[in-house]
Amino acid sequence: MSTTLVWSTIAIYVVIAIVIAYLSRNGRQNSMSGYFLGERKLNGFVSALSYSATTYSAFMLVGLAGLTYNGGVGALGFEIIYFMGVSLVAIFGPRFWLVGKKYGYVTPSEMLGDRYQNKWVAVVAAVASSLFLIPYSAVQLTGIGYLLQGVTNDAIPYTTGVIIATVLALVFSYIAGIRSVAWTDSLQSLIMIITSTIVVILIVNSLGGVSGFFASIEANDPQALAVPGNGFFNFWTFLGLTIPWFFFSISNPQVSQRLFMPASLKSLRHMLLGFLVFGLIYTVVSVVWGFSASILFPGLENADLATPMLLSSDVVPPILGVIVMVGIMAAAISTIDSILLTLSSLFSRDVYRNVKGEANDRKQLMIGKIVIPIIAVLAFLFAQLELDLIAVLSVASSAGLIVVVPAIIGTFFWKRGTAPGVIVSVTISSILVIYIEATGGLLLGLKSGIWGIIVATFLFIVVSITTQPPEQKANEFIDYVKGRMKNKK
């Protein structure tokens, strides 16, 4: 792919995205809820596209395509189980939204701290999230570095790609907080879904249409259409991979924080349904992409090269290929900038405010803005290390974030849950997940995510039963939600 074409397309994308980010600057950005939640006034359309862009990082078109290339149809199942897990938004979404409005929560860990009436709950949840999310953003940066390096045959060095991504994520976060992120996300989502779908149509046509496409797979590698197929997706691996992702929509703070943002429950509904439609198209596109690469370019040493190979092939016109490539880059950036904002809000709201004592809204916002570049630099440094450790931690990130799920469920459905229960379950299970990931990824044959959810649930229940719950708050909180949910019907 021509380097000039790549640079020109990146330049056009940057200009358009910055203009859109700048235009999104209406409303107040001088408060925590203004800057980090868009004043809780995002409409359903923008929310849906932004939620999609935040969730679907470069992982989909590079990672999922690569997984399909390696393991066949099991990759589709893996992503569909995640997709089914987004239904948790239908149960937890309105509850987050209701209490967010009533109590003014800005972050999910702040909600936990208030509900369990203990500031250390907020601190522990925020620290655990940061621990697992910073490496996750670093992996996105790494992905951009390799992608640009790959499609331009090293003309754009790895570090240049990483620097571009870091700077853009910072700029989008800074211009107008979540508003600019949401609007640039929307632009990126629309471009991606249209261009990647066109690419799939072109590729499938080149293979003789839908029937020719499936006939090619059956002739080429029939096992790719079944699980466990070639053994890549044996049942326990499948279970271990899918369990953490099933809970992704409530365990990942950069995603669950979005449940505070829609203007109304109707907007939240549009966000959910819009995301599901978008997500299904995107999933099928990525999987077909991976299958196509396995037919057209069998025997690749690194499956993550499936996407760059397809984009630079004769089947895809160069201009379309480069748009999708920049789209993948934008997808990764949109995931990083959302994480940057969430992490800085977690730090200023949940760690700084709770540890420091007195910190008004303005001061918290200032701290949050100072922290954004620091987190970006940390992610950048992680990405520069290019260590295996990053891969280890990125796998651990989805498994690690699952440990907060029992506490979140307890927030809305179990009055008996206690702060010591949350602190012990989150702390011990986080350490256990890191230990398992650092020592090979399996304990007694099971992946860290399965251990994470089992141990966190067990500890949360046992420690809660043996300690004193915050009865007054639990009753008020849960009864309020119950009352409001009943009135809706």
Add this chain to the structure above:
Amino acid sequence: MNQTEKFWGLIILIIVILGYVIPYTFLSDVTKWYGSFLIWSILALITIVANYFLTTDWSDEE
């Protein structure tokens, strides 16, 4: 949880379980497009329908 949530929540739970069980049992030897590929796609569509009904009465009150 209210009745609508319980009903559609249960449907989704069943869909999730089927998403694990069917491909790894009945369809594990089916190396055709109408095997796991089709069943996961259908289950995904049912998930969208279930979410549609689960959220029909979410109001536009701000």
